[in-house]
Amino acid sequence: MSEEKLINAIAEMEEEEALKEAQAMLDSGVSATDLMKSCRRAMEIVGERFADGEYFVPQLIMAGEIMTQISEMAKDELKEGEGEEEEKLGKILMGTVDGDIHDIGKGIVNFNLDVNEFKVIDLGEDVKAEEFIKAIKEHKPDIVGMSCLLTVAFDSMKNTIEAIDKAGLRDQVKIMIGGAPINDDVCEYSGADDWGKDAVEAVSIAKKWMEE
Numbered sequence: 132m133s134e135e136k137l138i139n140a141i142a143e144m145e146e147e148e149a150l151k152e153a154q155a156m157l158d159s160g161v162s163a164t165d166l167m168k169s170c171r172r173a174m175e176i177v178g179e180r181f182a183d184g185e186y187f188v189p190q191l192i193m194a195g196e197i198m199t200q201i202s203e204m205a206k207d208e209l210k211e212g213e214g215e216e217e218e219k220l221g222k223i224l225m226g227t228v229d230g231d232i233h234d235i236g237k238g239i240v241n242f243n244l245d246v247n248e249f250k251v252i253d254l255g256e257d258v259k260a261e262e263f264i265k266a267i268k269e270h271k272p273d274i275v276g277m278s279c280l281l282t283v284a285f286d287s288m289k290n291t292i293e294a295i296d297k298a299g300l301r302d303q304v305k306i307m308i309g310g311a312p313i314n315d316d317v318c319e320y321s322g323a324d325d326w327g328k329d330a331v332e333a334v335s336i337a338k339k340w341m342e343e
């Protein structure tokens with residue numbers, strides 16, 4: 132099955148094979164969303180091998196590069212079905228929190244929001260609380276999204292949300308968070324309004340809030 136081949140190729144760092152399989156899956160009609168789900172499974176395996184001491188940082192970087200290339204391919208696929216520029220559903224400010232530079236998942240979330248008619252302003256990675264605050268004042272978003280992959284960055288996420296509150300801006304925005312280690316407890320701890328496990332949930336949360 133090509134899904135297994137893709138997962139193995141990414142987990143084994145076989146770049147050429149991985150890209151070939153990803154393209155073959157898209158060509159055979161697998162949706163970009165399902166393709167990204169398979170990639171995420173592969174990245175979990177890479178993460179487990181890293182945690183077990185089998186892989187090191189260079190392998191994380193390599194896997195990240197393969198993943199980025201595949202998400203570019205998936206984006207092209209999704210864009211083909213896109214219509215004319217339509218009125219946006221809402222404005223979302225997105226960033227990976229202070230101390231964290233993981234940006235692949237955020238990119239996928241941004242892209243999914245974008246194709247679902249949201250205007251996304253991406254502040255990038257390692258975004259300090261002051262940068263979120265400045266951008267909220269400047270862009271007046273409806274929603275702020277924060278991505279966080281490191282447990283050590285939970286506090287910076289919490290501090291950022293507290294700082295937004297202290298700046299008197301908390302009532303103006305809904306805040307959603309996400310990233311592999313996020314769950315209900317982390318959401319409550321951070322003070323966010325909700326969290327999503329993937330890019331599809333990010334869109335449904337955003338749509339739900341815009342309807343309210």
Ligand code: B12
Nearest residue numbers: 178191195231232233234236278281282309310311327329
């Ligand atoms: C690739 C990778 C890297 C790459 C990142 C490249 C890049 N440009 O992003 C590099 C090499 C830079 C890296 C560095 C490090 N990493 Co790293 N990395 C990973 C790895 C293997 C995959 C992450 C990934 O891209 N996944 C694929 C994407 C698609 O999934 P995702 O990010 O979860 O995003 C999805 C959802 O979570 C959700 N989502 C994401 N954001 C948001 C936001 C919102 C608002 C919503 C609603 C949803 C949402 O939607 C996304 C799409 O479905 C993970 C393992 C893992 N299981 O996650 C480790 C992992 C996250 N890294 C880890 C570590 C320890 C590190 C380092 C500290 C290593 C080191 N010693 O230097 C550094 C930290 C650097 C820093 N300051 O941030 C640990 C963290 C452990 C922990 N408890 O915190 C992990 C879990 C590996 C492990 N098992 O030990 N890493």
